[in-house]
Amino acid sequence: MRDLDQELQKLIDFANENDSIRGMVLQGSYINKNAPVDVFSDLDPLFYVTDVNEFINEFSWKDQFGEVVSYFHDEWDSKDNLKAYTRLTLFKDGFKLDFGFQDVKLAKYANDMELYKVYVDKDDFIPQPEVTDDSKFYVKKPTEEEFHKQLEDFFFDSSYVVKTIYREELFFQKEMEGILHSKIIHLLNWYIGMQHDFKINLGHTGRYFKKHLTKVEWEMIERTYCGPCVDSSIRALYKSFDLVRYLGNKIADKLGYRYLDKMDNDMLEYCEMLINKYIK
Numbered sequence: 001m002r003d004l005d006q007e008l009q010k011l012i013d014f015a016n017e018n019d020s021i022r023g024m025v026l027q028g029s030y031i032n033k034n035a036p037v038d039v040f041s042d043l044d045p046l047f048y049v050t051d052v053n054e055f056i057n058e059f060s061w062k063d064q065f066g067e068v069v070s071y072f073h074d075e076w077d078s079k080d081n082l083k084a085y086t087r088l089t090l091f092k093d094g095f096k097l098d099f100g101f102q103d104v105k106l107a108k109y110a111n112d113m114e115l116y117k118v119y120v121d122k123d124d125f126i127p128q129p130e131v132t133d134d135s136k137f138y139v140k141k142p143t144e145e146e147f148h149k150q151l152e153d154f155f156f157d158s159s160y161v162v163k164t165i166y167r168e169e170l171f172f173q174k175e176m177e178g179i180l181h182s183k184i185i186h187l188l189n190w191y192i193g194m195q196h197d198f199k200i201n202l203g204h205t206g207r208y209f210k211k212h213l214t215k216v217e218w219e220m221i222e223r224t225y226c227g228p229c230v231d232s233s234i235r236a237l238y239k240s241f242d243l244v245r246y247l248g249n250k251i252a253d254k255l256g257y258r259y260l261d262k263m264d265n266d267m268l269e270y271c272e273m274l275i276n277k278y279i280k
Contacts, residue, residue: 008043011119015119025116031116032134046116055099067093069092115134117132141190151260154244160172161237194251223243238268241271248260
């Protein structure tokens with residue numbers, strides 16, 4: 001693992017030495033005191049520049065940061081008819097830098113970012129952050145309608161898992177299992193969030209779930225994932241029902257909402273009927 005402070009200084013020097021770069025802010029876990037740091041931690045610099053073409057079409061400038069082994073380049077429409085660009089880069093020693101480039105005219109929208117810190121501002125044009133902690137990442141309390149929507153979607157989509165197992169449509173099956181897990185992730189966010197008065201950042205796609213759950217709860221989650229065989233897939237589906245029922249009732253009790261018991265029972269019986277009739 002490289003020394004992140006030293007790498008940050010390299011980025012600051014890079015910004016200061018290039019006249020087209022008028023400012024640099026840092027996003028990501030480095031500036032979030034609550035985020036863990038490990039051997040895979042990287043830096044996320046965003047450069048505000050007068051000419052993006054110097055950085056998005058030719059890449060010899062990357063060499064000063066190390067030997068490039070792979071990369072991912074992306075762009076999207078931002079504001080004022082301008083584009084934003086990322087140049088995510090992996091280096092041979094395992095380090096990663098997520099370079100971002102935007103026209104200087106977009107700097108005024110900096111506070112649209114959840115969290116950032118200004119390191120270079122040659123023209124005093126980058127607004128200071130309105131929020132300096134990770135509160136913009138906090139889990140939001142669901143309405144009862146939002147809670148019911150995730151449950152309804154989970155129960156309905158469970159039927160697709162059964163169908164794809166029967167048809168031996170492995171890729172479609174895995175897609176649908178992923179959709180079920182996306183509903184579970186929402187429930188887990190709310191379940192953990194409500195225990196912290198919805199003042200907690202759980203990271204993208206549940207990065208920090210494990211440290212907030214009991215060993216038993218984590219094992220319940222693990223059992224919702226399956227191997228390649230049919231029996232494993234069926235067991236994982238049933239365990240997913242168990243987990244949703246566990247989380248759903250906890251959330252409903254805490255927030256004063258109604259759990260969808262009838263839909264749960266009806267869809268479980270429906271899936272069991274199809275599995276027993278056509279698969280087992």
